[in-house]
Amino acid sequence: AQSVTQPDIHITVSEGASLELRCNYSYGATPYLFWYVQSPGQGLQLLLKYFSGDTLVQGIKGFEAEFKRSQSSFNLRKPSVHWSDAAEYFCAVGLNSGGYQKVTFGTGTKLQVIP
């Protein structure tokens, strides 16, 4: 069965510091890969997605992610974190399942930004 692992439950970074959130998936083929962000009291919003082509994808709010097939990873990065980036981040994997694309979410990483 497909699975998505986000090993970090909480991460704290200083404002202006760089950020990397880890995501690993378990599947034999290349899935569709997504990063979503959830601000407090809100639904989830797509940051970026990958399904083919250039393995470095750019998203909204200055985020990027790199797909590494050899490591089954899709880590999210940002060079300089802003206080408004404090939120919970979810990696998600889309795979064919019974004729449709099933999306499986990771358990999330909560980001705290300190001044």
Added chain:
Amino acid sequence: EAQVTQNPRYLITVTGKKLTVTCSQNMNHEYMSWYRQDPGLGLRQIYYSMNVEVTDKGDVPEGYKVSRKEKRNFPLILESPSPNQTSLYFCASRPAQGREKLFFGSGTQLSVL
């Protein structure tokens, strides 16, 4: 404005009292889905629908029902709620193509006493 609308936003109920959480989208999306979010567990899929009158179980369907009589609406029904169904619920929709992003509602915080 393209959106997924869930109601109510907050709901407190008692064990065994039937309830319905409504979900409506205005984007003519074929695919709709319900998720529950619990601390440390991320989002888990309850039910999904590929189109009108086509629904199927997700990963945690026990205790829930859904229907898809119209393309825009996908209500979640709890016939006899129990305390373990206390959770944050999200409805989401997208076009049929799996590579498309999910549009999420703002969530429904349900407490079952």
